[in-house]
Amino acid sequence: VLIKHLVGLLHPDRGTVRVDGEDLSQLNEAGLDGLRRKMGILFQANALFDSLNVFDNVAFPLRERTRMSEPEIREAVNKALAVVGLTHAALRFPGELSGGMQKRVGFARAAILQPKILLYDDPTAGLDPLTTASVNEVIFTGKHQLGATSLVITPDVASAFRAGDKLALMHEGRIVEFGPPEEFRRSEHPAVKAFLNNWLRRQSQRPHKS
Structure with missing residues (x-):
């Protein structure tokens, strides 16, 4: 619910929602779209396209939202996959990946447009301790390498204390x-x-x- 308010899919009954200094209630669809371009979202269930391989999943936002050439897209995607240690998996499909690897692909796709804000929807839900640790490293990557503001929604106290500044x-x-x-x-x-x-x-x- 909180994430839906932050991206303008829900509107509050009372009060205001401000993101990056902007009151969402004052924005039209074009304004909301511009604000959403500043955000990347790592969904709880990853929301990867099963019919696309890892490379094309990560390239999807670039092809949909930019006018980058295919060589430029290839370079950007390869860099993003290198950050999460998945260059070797570029041609594999989501169904062939472990839960932790899928999370890292989801992060690479969420971060590919260099967002100012990264939103994580319960990123460690249902994961074993080893995979949870891997996901926490992904959160640190977004925080330190991208310099993005990160909002992590989680009931996992250990992850929250490990990753959160506040x-x-x-x-x-x-x-x-x-x-x-x-x-x-x-x-x-x-x-x-x-x-x-x-x-x-x-x-x-x-x-x-x-």
């Missing part, structure tokens, strides 16, 4: 706590304490390998 907890439709990780850990808000305690309890109940 954390916000949404409870019953409201943000009840917002601040850097060290302040978040010290929060006295009941919802924050309950959320962190529940996560710690689940972690302690997970089976440990000997």
